[in-house]
Amino acid sequence: MPKHCLSLICSPEIVEKLLDALLTAVxxxxxxxxxTFSHGTPHGRLSGAEQVMGRGAAVQIQxxxxxxxxxxxxEMVRLRFKGTGLCFWASELSVEGVVE
Structure with a gap:
């Protein structure tokens, strides 16, 4: 069964709650x-300074x-973080491993 890399981009305001939820879920x-910084974020989610810079502070979780x-x-993310503007994408892995 193939594995996937799930990337979540969220605001710093919700990151601790999201990390706690992920630690419980998986x-x-x-x-x-x-x-990290996010670009293309809707202006309603950016501060005035972030709008001028064209980027917003964010955290990427993989x-x-x-x-x-x-x-x-x-499913958990969609239910518990509805309305937060959290973005995600997933890619199928071609390889993974641990160097020991």
Whole structure:
């Protein structure tokens, strides 16, 4: 069964709640979170300074999931984070591993 890399882009205001939800939903998965900037964010979600700069502060979270985990995680995100502007995409992995 192929695995997927799920990328979530969220505002710093909801990141702790999202991380807690992910730790509960997929407790056995290692994932990363990285401060980043989002571009193309609707202006209603940007501060005045962010509108001038054309970018907003954000956090990117990436998880490696199988198809079942991907479906259940996206369902949870859609239910618990409705209206937050959280963006996501998923890509099928061609390879993964751990160097030991």
């Amino acid at each position: 407790p056995d998965q290692v994932f990363t979170s990285t401060p 998880l490696i999931l199988d198809q079942e985990q991907l479906s259940s995680t996206l």
